[in-house]
Structures are given as structure tokens and as C-alpha cells.
Amino acid sequence: MAVFKMPSLGADMEAGKLVEWLVKPGDKVKHGDIVAVVETQKGAIEIEVFEDGVVEKLVAELGQDLPVGAPLAVIQAPGEALAEPTEEAPPVAPKTATEPVAPVAEAAPPSAPPAATAAGIAASPAAKARAAELGIALESLTGSGPGGAIVLADVETTKPAATPSPAQDRGAYLAEMRKAIAAAMARSKREIPHYYVTHTVDVTAASDWLSAANADRPPEERILMGALLMKAMALAAHEEKAVNGHYGEDGFTPSAAIHLGLAIALRGGGLVAPAILDADKKSLQDLMEAMRDLTMRARAGRLKSSEMSMATLTFSALGESGVEAMAGIIVPPQVAIVTAGAPGPQPLVRDGKVIAAQAVTLTLAADHRVSDGRLGSKFLTAIDAKLQTPEEL
């Protein structure tokens, strides 16, 4: 038996509000299954389970604010006998009745029945059913019935009267996200001694190869320059291991796996950098599909918990237009970030002559506790070398 806990949601996130259970006691789960949805400052995040087994008990209640590490559920390992019921108290005090609970984000009704009602809460069957339907935790309500029992009317008055307009909603959401970004970036600049190296890469060969390859391809198979840059970066990270990993209390731990964070700018000024797991092992086509999928889910606010916390190195690009270079801030606990300016013609020297060639300027920001400029220089040079043979990426 294992207590399944709220996983880490990335450097800038300390808690999330449980808004949906996708499993119920008795359901079989396996590693990677999405079992719950939490609302965070960076949108709804799907919580994946890391054990195989059977859900014995749901511990966390809908509407609860759950810090990282809070118990969510009890999972019984395959073949294990039913354990003694645990009475682990939820770590966060129940919400007060005056605070309306956000409706469940999904249009579809939750597939699971209401979270197990904690003992001792008197509520009418109609109130219980309606609260479950609305995703309202009974603990959050004040009963007006006999003996303080919760009746249907108590649930109905707690229901948010009207959905706030999308514009207001979004403004508040982006303001919250900005706070989270600010906290993480301030911490990064305070704790991590950044150094920077910059290199302009001639991407004539890569651009020509892309144009030729994309000409005959249906749109779903087209590749963008961003995918070439990410693949080259993932492969180069094999050669310079001091840019890929996490820095913790015991110093730097390099990572054998290369999980590349992809910075995605959200409309109105938000930013998320979810990870593409094992980016170095993906074919260019698969990597491109993963980037498209991640972009769409980032906009929909449906990223997974593993994606929020597992990146070992981050890539951020300005896209097709804009200025020629950008320097990044490392996302803790990572130790490096590569940023790309907009691709465009730049004056380069080739065979002793100045020519105008398609180029991308890469900037590496890396952690001086782990590496120094010489290594940073080798890393960017390795990316450059890989971009000269795009057909091998």
C-alpha cells in the first residue's frame, strides 16, 4: 500500500486546488495514468500516478488546496490485501463557507462519484448528490438544516452565481501566473550565478533542407526550425553533460535522460515551459509532433504533472520574427537554458568574405556553480555542428 502524494509541479508552483477526481476506489491504475486534475497558477494540471495498483481510498477532497507532498489517495499494490483504513487528516484546513468553489473546469461531468465524504458531516442525500455534481466539498459548506445538517439549499447558494466573464477571469489568471513566474525567476537570479555565451549559427543548410523536405509533405508532417534546434540541442547535451540535470542540496546531479523544457508564451503575457521527455531519443517527426501537442495543451491549460517538473534543460525561441538575440533566466532546479533569436539573414564571414546568410543567434545561460564559459562555448559549438547536417537530426 502506498500513499499517493501531490507531485511537484515545477519550481514556481507550491500548491494546487483539487478540482476533479478521474478515479474512484476500486479502480485499477498504472504508472502514468491521469487520476486527478488540479487548478494552479499555471492552469489546470493533470496529475499522474506513479504506482501500479488499485485505488483503495481517495484522501483529498474536491476544492481542497493541496501543497506538494499532501496525501491524495491510497493505492494498493497488485495482489496486496486490503489494508487497514488510514485516517490521515487532510493537511489544509477546509475552506470557509463564504468562499465559492470554482466549478469543475471540464465540460464533461467527472467520471468518478464524489470524493468520500468525511465522517461526521450531516447532509441530506439531495445535498450530497448536488454537491458532488457541482464539485463542491461538503466540508466547505455551513448547514442550515436540523442540527446544522447541510441541505440542498446550502449547496445551491454556494454554487457560483454566474461565471465571471472570460476577460476578467483571464486577467486574474494571468496576474497570478505572473506572480508565480516572478517568484521563480527572482529566486533563480538570487541563487544561481548565471554566465552567458552567445553564438551565431549559419542555418543555410538547415533552412534549405527544411524547405525541400516540407515542400512535399502534408501539413501534419511538416517540420519547423524550432524542432531542428531542439533536436540538435538534445544531442549536444549528450556531449556536454554539465548543462543537463538538476542542482539540489547536494549540488549538481547530471541527468542521463534529456527532458527538454519548451518555453511557450501564452497570450496576454503568460509563460510555461513544460518538458518533452527523452527529446534526444525522439525522431525529428516525433519531436515536432510533441512540440505541437504541447503548445496546444499549454494554451488549453491541460499539461501533465510530469511535464511541469521533469525538464532537465530548457529551450526558448522567439519564433519566426523579432529581434536577433535573447538571453534567458535558468529555471531552477535546472542549470542551463538556451534561447534562440528570430532566424533571419545576418552578415557572416564565409571563406574570408562577408556574405548575407540565414542565421540564428543562440545564447546559453548556465549555472557557474556547475560549469564555466569554456564548457558553454563547447556546448553551443556542438549544437552548431549538428545543425550543419540536418538530414542526420
Next chain:
Amino acid sequence: MTEDEIRSAYIEELVRVAPDLDPAEIAGSDHLQDDLELDSMDILNLVIALNQRFGVAIAEADYPQIATPDLAAAFLARRLGTPN
């Protein structure tokens, strides 16, 4: 399919690709990148969706022609042979 219907369908696909957009606030002249803040991944997702919905091939060179709902409606109408 009239040009208006094509425009509505385009906006439907656009919002599917970028669910943070509010369809009621998208103007016919809004530029995907400059006004709606989409990036190249979104544009490609939209091209894939339009291709599936309309069966119209949209080459990379045609992307400027679908850069706003108005431009896209006119372009797709021409490709579909819709009378004006």
C-alpha cells in the same frame, strides 16, 4: 458554403487550436501572430485543422493568405470555388 460560413468555420478551428481565444473577440482583420499572439506551432496546428476540414492544400508559401479570418475566408472560398 458561403464566405461567412467559411469564416465561422475558420474561427472554430482557430479556437480549437488556441482555446484561450474568445471567439466573440476575434475581429475579421485580426492577424494571427501580431494581434492574436499565436506562434509558428499554432499556425501549423491551424493549417493541419483547415486542411482536414476543407480538404484544401495550404503550402507554406500560402500562410500569409490565411493570416487573418477575412484573408483566410477569401482564400479558402477561392480554393473551394465558392461564388462571391
